[in-house]
Amino acid sequence: MAKSWIAWFTAASAALGLGLAQKTSITFYYPVGVAGPLARFIEGYVAEFEKRNPDIEVKTVFGGNYEENQAKVVAAIKAGTPPDTAILLSQQLFTLLSMDAIEPFDPYLSKDPELKQAVGDFFPAFMMNSTLDGKVYSLPFQRSTPILYYNKEAFKEAGLDSEKPPATWEELVEYAKKLTKRDAQGRVVRYGVAIPTEDRSTWLLEALVIQAGGLLYDPQGRGCKVLVNTEATRQAMQFKRDLAALHKVSPEGVIAWGTTPGDFAAGKVAMIYHSTGSLGFIRNNARFPFGTAFLPKKVRYGVPTGGANFYLFKGSDPAKREATLRFIKYMVSPELQARWSMDSGYVAARRASWSLPAMKEYTRQWPQALVAREQLAYAKAELPVYNLQQVKDIVAEAEQAVVLGRKDVREATKEAQARVDQALAPFCKR
Helix, strand or coil: CHHHHHHHHHHHHHHCCCCCCCCEEEEEEECCCCCCCHHHHHHHHHHHHHHHCCCEEEEEEECCCHHHHHHHHHHHHHCCCCCCEEEEEHHHHHHHHHCCCEECCHHHHCCCHHHHHHHHHECHHHHCCCEECCEECCEEEEEECEEEEEEHHHHHHCCCCCCCCCCEHHHHHHHHHHHCEECCCCCEEEEEEECCCCCCCCHHHHHHHHHCCCCCECCCCCCCCECCCCHHHHHHHHHHHHHHHCCCCCCCCCCCCCCHHHHHHCCCEEEEEEEHHHHHHHHHHCCCCEEEECCCECCCCCEECEEEEEEEECCCCHHHHHHHHHHHHHHCCHHHHHHHHHHHCCECCEHHHHHCHHHHHHHHHCHHHHHHHHHHHHEECCCCCCCHHHHHHHHHHHHHHHHCCCCCHHHHHHHHHHHHHHHHHHHCCC
16 A cells, blocks of 8 residues: 555656656765864865755765775775775876776866866876876876975074075085974984875875985886886985984984874974975964975975875766766865865865965965965976885885885885886786
């Protein structure tokens, strides 16, 4: 009886034009790579999108940090249930292609002027890891460069000009010696500088390699050639070792990525290398005036771009794909990119965002936010390689061995090069 009544009601509703609207449901995985309540911001943006688009439901999956999120997406792909879209590191392109997991945006660009306009409006530096063979495989969202944060109060206390941060590696050491503070017993109560050595990341090492005049990869290598056993890489690793072991201006041992902004905000270290994406956290937690600056150079200024992009995963039906594209367009729009930059500190990836009145007012109040954008003029693509996480793990292990004094830098880079070449071999057969 109940089933008959439901059938009658459904038929009657359809006849009267009262059919129940069907929602299209899409799945979205995302990470948070820096300190602060960034997941709350992203969930808020999703809720706003759903309110504006009541025919679409976005099922969010917070994946943890970049590496954890990548692992969860890969697990979903292998299980045959890939997300409709996910924010993953821009440098994951080759790994995702090797899994045959993603599709390019190009078929949709030709049909969607709004999407095509967005691609043309992104800063070119942020598109370096997004394209291959003329195809667009991902769209920038939470993008960054590493920058120098420095404590202006500590600078004045040490007799340094608070408006002139160090511009070279030599100046960084000189400043850090003056900024390192000890108590009556000789114990360090404030270090001069901290450059994190994250377990599974090569990002800040890449920056130092670029500044030493090199690159951690061959740009012509098509994801198959990593350059570990080079003089520039050795100089970069040794510099990090020397800050603690020789100059005594940086904490001994491995410096954790996640705790470094908090240590800076607490006054435990006067200068740090960190993502511009940590600007929001530092802005809200530091109880002293602080500045931001380009990372100091050795032979040149330079940083890798960083952060993550939206990807499209194979397997979506037309309705899901259309809903996914509407969602991505919303998330990368100039207005939302500006909000995201103001909320987090990440660089608004759209050039149009910086002309909006709210963004102009924000950068007037917080000129520190302009540094990462201006540093894009010196940016290189972030390590683009197959088997990305294993390669990064190998290089990071070598870096840690040098920083901890367990291996000579020449031994460490030679061994790491052999291991990296072996890790790439299955993906790079000629």
